[in-house]
Amino acid sequence: MYESINTLIGHSSIKSCLKRLIEKDIFAKTLLFEGPAGVGKAVFAKAFARALLEGHGVLDLHEYFPEGKTSMHSMSRMQELIKKAKLPPFQASRKVFVIYGAERMLESSSNALLKTLEEPLGDVIIVLVSSHSERMLKTILSRALSIKFSYLSDEDISLYFQKKKGCTPEKARQLSLL
Secondary structure, eight states: OOOOGGGOOSOHHHHHHHHHHHHHTOOOSEEEEEOSTTSSHHHHHHHHHHHHTTTSOSTTEEEEOOBTTTTBBOHHHHHHHHHHHHSOOSSSSSEEEEEETGGGBOHHHHHHHHHHHHSOOTTEEEEEEESOGGGSOHHHHTTSEEEEOOOOOHHHHHHHHHHHHOOOHHHHHHHHHO
């Protein structure tokens, strides 16, 4: 089971925005979920991607993580993404690619992806997730709709501990203050 946008905790304005985008089925072909590490960007990105493919399984969801000793997105992985992006969707009406740690692309990988972003395919949505978007190519940033995440409030953290971890309200409040 996966987390749906409706059950995610925190970032209420982002959650509302994403739900509106899905309802209207109108959004940029490239989105950038950016903000500090550990604030829920990746969870929101995956929930958003799954919502875009709702009812069609996950065969058209493609996730890319930094890999190898250098923990980078290699040129071969970006070439794989580009090749998959050119193929028609398998089950859904679109394909969604989520690139976690998008700032961890080699310069050559970034430039290869840039060409795909400049000539987007109609049935492809790319979600970039980054804790350090300032390390990304400016030309990639200029082609993405930026969704900025910030730190969660103490109340949201407390709610997380209560709902997701089963803590009592008092214990959750104490943990949120840490």
